[in-house]
Amino acid sequence: MPDGRVYQAVADAFYEEGVRTVFGLTGDGNMHWEAALSAKPGVRSIHVRHEHAACAMATAYAVATGEVGVASVTCGPGLTQLSTALATAVQARVPLVVFCGEDPIDASWYNQRIDHGAVVNATGAIYLPARSPRLAVHHVLEAFLTARSRSLPVVLTMPLDMQQKPAAQGAVAYVPSRSIAPKTGPRYPHPDAVKAAAERIRTARRVVLVAGRGAKAAGAVEACKRLAELCDGALSVSLPVRGLFNGHPRDIGVSGGFAHEAAREAFGEADLIVAVGTSLTQHTSDLNLLFRPDQVIQIDADPPVMKHGQVTATHHLTADARLAVEALCAELGNGQARASDWDVEAYSRRVHSEPPDSTEYAVAPGVFDPRDVAAALSAHAPKTWAHVGSAGHCAYFATHLYGREADNFLTIREFGAIGNGLSYAMGRWAARPDQPVMLTEGDGGFLMHIQELETVVRHGMKILICIFNDGAFGSEIHKLRADGVSDDGAIFGFGDLAGIARGFGLDGHVIGDLDEIPELAAAFEAGNRSALWDFRVSDQVMAPTMRRAVGNRR
Incomplete structure (x- = not known):
């Protein structure tokens, strides 16, 4: 040169x-x-x-x-x-x-x-x-x-x-x-704002604390747990930091449209939401079906005030997430717990033991209920693997994999685009090449950039690709059916995804029985090759978010 x-x-x-x-x-x-x-x-x-x-x-x-x-x-x-x-x-x-x-x-x-x-x-x-x-x-x-x-x-x-x-x-x-770059340091809360927020918490009957990426970045996790104990509140998270309160007896899982049925009940009982380091998109409130802006105290160093076309909260505590929550804990009594009239831990137990959605569907022979696939992966995929969750209809089901730390989960869904999942899994692997990555993805999104399987093999990546394969663009078929329009343009059949994966040099399996998962997982962990598991799932089972969406179209 x-x-x-x-x-x-x-x-x-x-x-x-x-x-x-x-x-x-x-x-x-x-x-x-x-x-x-x-x-x-x-x-x-x-x-x-x-x-x-x-x-x-x-x-x-x-x-x-x-x-x-x-x-x-x-x-x-x-x-x-x-x-x-x-x-x-x-x-x-x-x-x-x-x-x-x-x-x-x-x-x-x-x-x-x-x-x-x-x-x-x-x-x-x-x-x-x-x-x-x-x-x-x-x-x-x-x-x-x-x-x-x-x-x-x-x-x-x-x-x-x-x-x-x-x-x-x-x-x-x-x-x-x-x-x-300027080293400004964290922003401290104003004492008057702390007192006002603490007074609102004292007078609330049932509190849910929702933490987001700002809480994680600020190192506010332990302070959030302490605040929840002081006000006998529940702990929830925005989807990108799923697992932030993993293992805590007050953890009710993710907020928003993907929330567990028991979590939705808890939000329905709450009269105050303390939002810590989350921008409060309408995804987080499920279009205000879980909670309304007038119920919220927003804690953020730079609150957006408006997001997705609405005011996010009527009360603010503008400060670094950790410093603000620690100041609230001190103001609320520095160790003296407050009694309330609900059993938060019962909600948490239900989230971690009951199906997230109890709606019954007729599932044809030869295909799985996607909720059962998610439950099997949750039970048998090692918690030490990273999990990358993609977008699309399958994303709701794959959200409900429990027992994993927030650092081991990655999802980027803000633009509503499918087709990014495989690339995100590869980027996550590049960040930690020593850690296997499990991608949960739909068949439509996966096929959009299937050429990158060659990149996966060439660079020696270790990625397990779990396809929720409904043989269609899942979101579109449910909307078309709800509108009484032919869904032919959104259906393309199951295809031989496992065979395609093998052609690129991965291990490929069509899963015929969910009991195969423990043995296959052990083989994947012990080996040095990437793999694809094709779960053929029913196109009749709708995620609750989709049920609510198509219900509004009728």
């Missing part, structure tokens, strides 16, 4: 930012940069078969590690392929830096030319075009600072010919973004 080129200086800057894992698909616009970065000590490049997968993998990697995820694609079609994955990362507020080539500055025509800024801006990501060799490295710093400070993806683009220009000479040593 010629020395002293812009692409080399930019690769050096990424390395100084601490980038050691990059997900990409090589093309003209990024190949020299990628080669320069990959040549550095300790850098791992995971080369994919579709650009979408690179961005989605980087998203899951960022969520799992707390670092800025890094992906790389070429210009034009390389960038346009990212749109759905970028939009999902934006909605989930995941910090990424995507290094993208751009058409040559000095070319009068280029067959991959497109308005990159329009594409990136349409997704909600931040478009950062580099046009000067002298400022190229500065733009790397700008990209990482912006991604970290705003928790958003940044697409850093550089023209192909500019990358080959001589790098600026005599530049000062690169200072990574982490070194110069």
